[in-house]
Amino acid sequence: MKKPLVVGITGGIGSGKTTVVEIFKKLNVPVYIADKKAKSLMQNDSNLIKRIKKSFGDQSYDINGNLNSTYLSNIVFNDSKKLASLNSIVHPAVRKDFQSWLSQQRAKYILYESALIFEHEQQDKFDCIILVTAPREVRIKRVQKRDNCSANDVIKRIDNQMDEKIKIKKADIIIENIKYKELSQKISSINYKILTKLY
Template sequence: MIVGLTGGIGSGKTTVAKLFQAQGVAIFVSDTEAKKLMKTSAEIHQELIALFGDEVIAENGLPDRKFIAGKVFNDKDLLEQLNQIIHPRVASYFQEWKTQQNTPYIIYEAAIIFEKNLQHRFDYTIIVTAPEEEKIKRVMKRDNSSEEEVKARIKNQWPDSDKIKLADFQIENNDLELTKTKVSALHKHLLSLVNA
């Protein structure tokens, strides 16, 4: 069984993923895997150079993530082209990774499951939510960003209300102890669905 886990910036989906991992669930973090592939794949490097020019590769021989982020932030077409380079490779790596796992179900964590209309790839989906002011505080602390920067990034994402309608389960992640309890209960529920 494959469960998709998603949530907006600052919702704490990484925290929730780690709580599931602590219950013995195998977790595939698409963003982490994308970063690894960007570093290691010569093919990706060539395609990035074709898309952004030579300056996309930093002096250390790796793609310059800040440079890329600056280029795609306000250019939806360029972002789409970047995604076309990275996402299919992450997807095929996931297919391979999946066969090596032996937990009752696995979780695929990705930020834009619903935005990309990928929910049909999963047996169930979980949305992690948090109040907006809490998200802003978390991201400001984590990324050293200003409130304005974080608000701009939130505005670029789908609102939680749209994603909640599409998700099978919601975890409101406002209080860590409560979140632990919710994850534990949902884990038991998902196990019962595996065995149903």
């Protein structure tokens, strides 16, 4: 049987990737959510846990063996070298897990969801890339509501990510996520396009 096409799906904070992914799931498209899987592997993969403790100290996990996300975040988000070090430990484990998951899929195409496809220069690994976008003010309001934080906090997070204009030039398909009703129609049309034109 032909291997599924691998379609990347990405977008900045507050763009509404999760909503878009849920609609694709309703169309029976298998989805691999890289960030969620990375957290799961960091919590459950014994080899990964050993390597993280060796690089960042035993405090990376609490006494119950749970990942100490606050401790790790404080280290890596204030030091780009430490962040690169953590990525070099976690990313290969995620890639290996993804390849194992992909080998079990029987759909015509799958989605690989990650916020940082372009930031990590992974775009060449996909048959095509979907970018989810939304106006800046919409994104700010969404994240404020979701995370119960100030507009300034959200703006800082947005400004730390790659400029959306650059991502638009790099992406193959753009989904502007503003109204849910229109979104469902757009995604049905994109699903058809992927199945007929790309496959």
